Amino acid sequence: MAKILIAGCGVTGAAVGDSLVSEGHEVYGLKRNPPTENQGINYIKADLTSVDDLRKVDTVNDLVIYILSPDDRSEQSYRKVFEHGLNNLINVLSRQITAPCYLFVSSTSVYGQRNGEWVDEEAPTQPERTNGKIILQAEQTILANNRRNCVIRFSGIYGRGENYLVDAVIANRKIQFQPPYYTNRIHWQDCIRVINMIANKMLAGDKLEPIYLASDDDPAPKWDVFSYLASVLGAQPPQKAVLSQDAVQNKRCSNRRLKDLGFSFKYKSYRDGYAEIAAKKLG
Structure with a gap:
């Protein structure tokens, strides 16, 4: 089985690591404050902004999964993770006898479409926000590093225990x-x-596209989502916000390439x- 390094072992990174450990892979996890007990993942206490810390990564890895989230939404935090940290890790690991492949967890924030257009992996990436531009540059760094590297663009991730949308529905926004x-x-x-499947395909040497967009089958109007939640929660239906006909409509993400895989x-x-x-x- 393979040696895998997960850069960023938060809730999602640790869950990915656990799934790979259960399949027999040897998994190492970079974390600023790792747990004291080893539960399958071999944790390495390290900060990606510290080259000295990264020199602790002395194991030769077959695959690196980069799955870090910034501390906040500031430009400084995004550059720390997706520019300085990423470049530090690539530079340190490039000194290994065989440089690893990278699986980079990205975001649909790299798209700038706002009129309800469908987007896929070939759609233009022209983000308006600085943070989206920083992530797009990180994607380009990854893909230029090795033709076998891969990027996954995730849309909004939910289901980790958060209740902000439920609370917003109950508040009748x-x-x-x-x-x-x-x-x-x-x-x-x-x-x-998704991460597990693509990681294993990369390790198996399967032919992959450089980018995959990961979003469910149902890019739905926000009104429909709130109305559905209100009905199942027994809450009041949402109130209509009065907006002009040129209001932002966001985009719709296609998962066809991922499903074809x-x-x-x-x-x-x-x-x-x-x-x-x-x-x-509701309990």
Whole structure:
């Protein structure tokens, strides 16, 4: 089996690591404050902004999964993770006898479409926000490093125990109705499964596309999502926000390439995931 380094062992990184350990892989995890008990993942206490810390990574790895999240939404935090930290790790690991391949966890924030357009992996990437531009540059760094490297662009990840959308529905917020504002999402459990599948395909030497977009089958208007949640929670239906006809509509994410690769979603629609979340909320 393979040696895998996970750069960023937060909740998602640790779950990915556990899934790979269960399959027999030898997994190492970089974390600033690792747990004291080893539960399968071999943790390495390290900060990616410290080259001295990264020199502790003395094991030769077959694959690096880069799955870090910034501490906050500031430009400084994004550059720390997706520019300085990423470049430090690549530079240190490039000194190994055989440089590893990288699987980079990215975001659909690299797209700038806002009029309800469908986007896929070939769609133009012209993010308006600085943070999206920083992530796009990180993607380009990864793909230029090795032709076997791969990028996964995730839409909004939900299902990790957060209740902010449920709370917003209960609070009876005003929601854009017309024109529709499209939302894209992927359940956390499917997120783990996508990373696991592509990691194993990379290790097997399968021919892959450089980029995969990971989002469920149902890019739905925000109004529909709130209305559905209100119905299953027994809450008041959302109020309509009055907006002009040129209001932002966001984008719709296509998962065709990922499904052609063989991935099958457990949570195909927001209804599948939020039905579970609502049931837990209602007790």
